Amino acid sequence: MSFAWLFVVLASLSAFAQNSTSDVRALYDNIISARPKPTFEVFEKAVAGYYELKNNGNLGDKNLLTIIDFSLSANKRRLWVIDLHKKTILEHSLVAHGKHTGQEFARHFSNTPTSKKSSLGFYITGETYHGKHGLSLYLHGVEKGINDNAMDRSIVMHGAKYVSFDFIKKYGRLGRSFGCPALPMTKHKRIMPLIANKTCLFIYFPDDKYFKKSNLIN
Numbered sequence: 001m002s003f004a005w006l007f008v009v010l011a012s013l014s015a016f017a018q019n020s021t022s023d024v025r026a027l028y029d030n031i032i033s034a035r036p037k038p039t040f041e042v043f044e045k046a047v048a049g050y051y052e053l054k055n056n057g058n059l060g061d062k063n064l065l066t067i068i069d070f071s072l073s074a075n076k077r078r079l080w081v082i083d084l085h086k087k088t089i090l091e092h093s094l095v096a097h098g099k100h101t102g103q104e105f106a107r108h109f110s111n112t113p114t115s116k117k118s119s120l121g122f123y124i125t126g127e128t129y130h131g132k133h134g135l136s137l138y139l140h141g142v143e144k145g146i147n148d149n150a151m152d153r154s155i156v157m158h159g160a161k162y163v164s165f166d167f168i169k170k171y172g173r174l175g176r177s178f179g180c181p182a183l184p185m186t187k188h189k190r191i192m193p194l195i196a197n198k199t200c201l202f203i204y205f206p207d208d209k210y211f212k213k214s215n216l217i218n
Helices: 003-029 040-055 165-171 188-195 208-213
Strands: 064-069 079-083 088-093 121-131 134-141 156-160 200-204
Touching (some): 003 040, 064 188, 121 156, 134 188, 156 188
Antiparallel strands (some): 064 079, 079 088
């Protein structure tokens, strides 16, 4: 291989990467919503994993991306449901993290059963069902060693009375789950059927160990 040919290849790859980032930026900028967006940094990572799963045939045809940003205070709305086809934010909600993940701010994550901690990374949603929390949504963790014990740990999406601004006002912070991304009782019956059946959920935190381990982002 000549150095000139190698230079052309590397230049092409660089251009591809720049165009790819530009495409994601254009998509982000064109999302129309009166609600605050997730940061571009979080969105870019979420979209990377979304298209990896989509291109591998793991997602359905809803074109929905759900993002949870656990770098934010639990007292803020930190869950977004985004329609990537229509470029709109459909839902923006409070969401709880695990009891042993942190107080107001998430700090610690685990894939271990009985840890009562949240797990990061990409999930594919399953079906809704009625369990001990009422209407709930199965979540399939697709990142080995990161969140692939979700089903064994009974990590699902469900509604909870401790996920509300009234709870925050009374106790100073949102309530916490046993690791499940729990939603407000006023929203869970709308959000869970919307994102059910093979849509992408990404739970973010700026954790270098996760980014080095994740195959979907890297």
